[in-house]
Amino acid sequence: MITYLQAITAALDKALADDPRVFLYGQDIGAFGGAFKVTKNLAQKFPGRVLDAPLSEDAIVGVAIGAAIEGMRPVVEMQFADFSTCGFNQIVNHAATLFYRTGVPCPIVVRLPSGGTAGSGPFHSQSMEALYAHYPGLIVMTPGTVEDAYSMMRDAIALDDPVIFCEHKFLYNHLKAEKLPEESPPVGKARLARHGRDATIVTYSAMVHESLAAAEELTGDGYEIEIVDLRTVKPLDTDTVLASVARTGRLLCVSEEWPWGGVSAEVIARVTSEGFGLLDAPPQRLNARDTPVPYHPDLWTAHRPTASAIASATRRLLEM
Amino acid sequence: MAQVPLLMPQLGESIAEATIVKILFKEGDAIEADKDILEVETNKAVMGVTAPCSGTLCQLNAQEAESYPVGAILGYIEVSEEEARRLGLDDESPAKDEPRAKKEKRPARRGAPQQVEPTVRGLPVPAHAAGASYLSPRMKARMTELGLHAADLSGIAGSGAGGRATIEDLEKFLEDIERNRITPASSMRVAVADAMRRSATRPLATVVLPVRLDNMLAHRKTCAPHKAGPALYVLRALAIALSENSAPAGRLIGDRIIHPRSIDIGFAVEAEDGVLVPVIRNADQVPLADLIDRYNRLVELARLRRLPVGDMGGSIATVTNYGVFGLTIATPIPLPEQTLLVGMGAGQIVPHWDPAKKEFGPITEAAFTLSFDHRVLDGGAAGRLLKRVSELLNNPAEL
Numbered sequence: 001m002i003t004y005l006q007a008i009t010a011a012l013d014k015a016l017a018d019d020p021r022v023f024l025y026g027q028d029i030g031a032f033g034g035a036f037k038v039t040k041n042l043a044q045k046f047p048g049r050v051l052d053a054p055l056s057e058d059a060i061v062g063v064a065i066g067a068a069i070e071g072m073r074p075v076v077e078m079q080f081a082d083f084s085t086c087g088f089n090q091i092v093n094h095a096a097t098l099f100y101r102t103g104v105p106c107p108i109v110v111r112l113p114s115g116g117t118a119g120s121g122p123f124h125s126q127s128m129e130a131l132y133a134h135y136p137g138l139i140v141m142t143p144g145t146v147e148d149a150y151s152m153m154r155d156a157i158a159l160d161d162p163v164i165f166c167e168h169k170f171l172y173n174h175l176k177a178e179k180l181p182e183e184s185p186p187v188g189k190a191r192l193a194r195h196g197r198d199a200t201i202v203t204y205s206a207m208v209h210e211s212l213a214a215a216e217e218l219t220g221d222g223y224e225i226e227i228v229d230l231r232t233v234k235p236l237d238t239d240t241v242l243a244s245v246a247r248t249g250r251l252l253c254v255s256e257e258w259p260w261g262g263v264s265a266e267v268i269a270r271v272t273s274e275g276f277g278l279l280d281a282p283p284q285r286l287n288a289r290d291t292p293v294p295y296h297p298d299l300w301t302a303h304r305p306t307a308s309a310i311a312s313a314t315r316r317l318l319e320m
Numbered sequence: 321m322a323q324v325p326l327l328m329p330q331l332g333e334s335i336a337e338a339t340i341v342k343i344l345f346k347e348g349d350a351i352e353a354d355k356d357i358l359e360v361e362t363n364k365a366v367m368g369v370t371a372p373c374s375g376t377l378c379q380l381n382a383q384e385a386e387s388y389p390v391g392a393i394l395g396y397i398e399v400s401e402e403e404a405r406r407l408g409l410d411d412e413s414p415a416k417d418e419p420r421a422k423k424e425k426r427p428a429r430r431g432a433p434q435q436v437e438p439t440v441r442g443l444p445v446p447a448h449a450a451g452a453s454y455l456s457p458r459m460k461a462r463m464t465e466l467g468l469h470a471a472d473l474s475g476i477a478g479s480g481a482g483g484r485a486t487i488e489d490l491e492k493f494l495e496d497i498e499r500n501r502i503t504p505a506s507s508m509r510v511a512v513a514d515a516m517r518r519s520a521t522r523p524l525a526t527v528v529l530p531v532r533l534d535n536m537l538a539h540r541k542t543c544a545p546h547k548a549g550p551a552l553y554v555l556r557a558l559a560i561a562l563s564e565n566s567a568p569a570g571r572l573i574g575d576r577i578i579h580p581r582s583i584d585i586g587f588a589v590e591a592e593d594g595v596l597v598p599v600i601r602n603a604d605q606v607p608l609a610d611l612i613d614r615y616n617r618l619v620e621l622a623r624l625r626r627l628p629v630g631d632m633g634g635s636i637a638t639v640t641n642y643g644v645f646g647l648t649i650a651t652p653i654p655l656p657e658q659t660l661l662v663g664m665g666a667g668q669i670v671p672h673w674d675p676a677k678k679e680f681g682p683i684t685e686a687a688f689t690l691s692f693d694h695r696v697l698d699g700g701a702a703g704r705l706l707k708r709v710s711e712l713l714n715n716p717a718e719l
């Protein structure tokens with residue numbers, strides 16, 4: 001069995017082995033193997049290619065951009081997604097615009113351990129995909145399966161665009177698979193995590209699994225819910241989403257991010273403007289509460305969408 | 321502990337704000353439910369504002385001699401756990417963007433902007449029968465695709481909120497009807513269906529008047545070489561009546577009455593699978609004798625469905641003789657672009673009381689109907705128009 005975390009490690013391992021231009025840079029990722037052990041043993045296996053960084057996200061991303069301009073293919077780690085805002089200027093103003101302004105590609109991968117666990121609090125729990133997706137020039141990946149964690153990391157390193165790679169901390173050790181995939185869908189293509197008929201849930205990352213649990217519960221009531229795993233938030237696979245809504249007529253967007261201007265909002269904007277005649281009911285979204293992520297476990301549980309909240313929201317949608 | 325806001329209540333229908341005249345308690349005092357906490361004055365009266373519950377007045381924002389709008393938060397009452405449960409204060413409700421109670425010290429200013437509450441959130445289908453007519457964008461798209469109207473779907477029992485038809489209901493319905501024998505509707509049928517559907521979107525009503533036909537029938541015998549159909553007599557009578565007062569034939573568009581330009585009257589002719597309506601233009605200006613040939617030709621052409629386009633459309637009222645089918649009374653539906661439809665029932669010989677001779681004698685009589693768009697005219701005007709038609713009809717030499 002291989003975990004989501006081990007799949008990422010395997011992808012990094014393979015990239016380091018195959019391409020001398022690849023190196024890793026981040027806080028505590030060298031001898032320590034990373035805060036979550038994603039880079040465990042890689043520093044030993046690839047001497048000089050897995051480097052510890054000082055406590056400066058600005059510097060980490062800046063170094064990566066500079067190295068990329070010189071022809072390297074760096075993969076940098078933000079220890080927690082939340083800290084990436086200390087390097088926000090480097091990401092959105094430098095990395096994202098470099099190719100547009102100079103014609104020089106910026107093939108960096110910025111890894112963001114995203115999402116919360118009980119007790120992680122407001123600065124160790126954020127989901128930042130919408131923030132980065134807002135900027136032209138960035139690719140934003142949000143793998144939700146062990147297979148995608150592996151193949152999408154390999155795709156991310158192979159792409160010449162800057163990629164924000166949102167790994168979900170909760171999935172690191174909770175998600176397991178038999179083996180790593182040999183093939184994978186193209187970058188930017190969503191996948192049907194579950195076929196259905198009565199409503200479509202569009203989601204990604206950890207929420208795919210909560211949504212699957214909710215769909216199982218609803219089968220008992222005679223409803224079959226279709227679930228679209230976006231896999232990559234930007235570019236967003238509008239065609240797959242519209243095709244699903246064409247089948248079901250009802251849409252619920254579920255994500256762990258905040259509601260304002262989120263991925264859910266973007267999906268709904270696209271479906272209502274491009275597929276208005278497909279909707280038999282108003283599109284709905286279920287996101288985290290519009291407050292900073294709480295520390296207290298009880299509040300944290302109430303803050304994010306859960307399988308039962310998703311099931312309730314879906315029921316409300318089905319009854320409209 | 322939970323806090324219950326003390327709101328400025330709605331004190332009267334047109335009251336938007338009130339001035340605090342007297343505050344009866346101060347912060348920290350114990351409060352009893354339904355007892356007065358403040359006295360306020362509106363432009364109508366002085367009245368008390370009572371406590372919504374028992375507890376402690378933990379915060380008071382209001383000041384005497386200041387005005388506050390209806391709904392303004394004047395303070396907070398801290399309530400015990402059981403009181404909170406009794407009031408059904410919901411812990412599970414989503415986080416609101418309300419200012420924290422402790423920070424809210426400044427009272428609302430006079431004329432502070434009111435919260436605008438949207439009247440429709442989510443699906444505009446209220447949870448009662450009115451929801452039944454809601455058509456989602458998908459429904460509308462599918463109906464357009466198939467050339468369907470809401471009238472076609474009146475037979476669907478909707479399973480959606482408020483009884484509305486969902487797309488699943490529609491698809492099941494369409495599947496189900498495939499099991500019946502299906503024949504194509506002629507283009508005439510579809511055209512008539514469309515006209516009747518559009519017409520019936522208006523509130524239509526019908527009045528009935530018995531009309532004596534003896535004079536008209538006698539005059540008709542004298543017509544040579546060609547006889548005029550009874551409908552032509554009625555058409556002429558209607559034309560003259562409308563030339564005297566054209567208001568009943570007006571159309572109501574919004575808040576304006578659009579008057580007719582000329583007295584063009586149509587008459588219904590049964591053609592294969594439907595009805596055609598040839599038109600006599602300026603019917604008020606041509607005597608009946610000069611109309612007979614034209615009328616008969618139009619009837620012939622209509623029956624053969626070879627009516628020229630110029631002889632159709634643009635009429636301001638229609639005459640229909642359903643009496644030829646033996647029908648005594650009907651409630652036909654006026655054309656969608658018209659307000660009036662005069663109907664002629666089958667003539668019958670009936671006993672009529674002659675007050676002079678003080679005996680019953682036979683007369684030939686038919687029930688005439690006037691079906692009309694009730695937005696434009698009422699029963700009285702309709703009745704008066706029919707009576708005038710009846711008068712004119714009983715003086716056939718003048719037609």
